[in-house]
Amino acid sequence: MLRGDGEGVALTPYRCPRANAHCERMIKTLRHEALDWLLIFGERHMQVILRQYIDHYNQQRPHLALDLHPPRPAAAPGPGPVRGQQRLNGLINECHRAG
Numbered sequence: 001m002l003r004g005d006g007e008g009v010a011l012t013p014y015r016c017p018r019a020n021a022h023c024e025r026m027i028k029t030l031r032h033e034a035l036d037w038l039l040i041f042g043e044r045h046m047q048v049i050l051r052q053y054i055d056h057y058n059q060q061r062p063h064l065a066l067d068l069h070p071p072r073p074a075a076a077p078g079p080g081p082v083r084g085q086q087r088l089n090g091l092i093n094e095c096h097r098a099g
Contacts (some may be wrong), residue, residue: 029057030053033092034053034088034092038088038091052087053092055087056094059072059073060094
């Protein structure tokens, strides 16, 4: 699959088990929270799912290393009603204040 897109395979260094730890952790999180629960119907569908999950991961999902704040919050919470937003056809439900 990679060769068809003109991409190559990057090998990890010999005897360096933590060389790709961040990548492995992200893949585990993505699979556990999204991909294990969905049927993928093609490359386009996969791109839509990944785009929605990355937006959720960076703007809404709390991270322990950041004191339960997202890396790039969508907007500062303000006064106003609480609005809900579904991502990945309801697999992920987000709530935020509109305002």
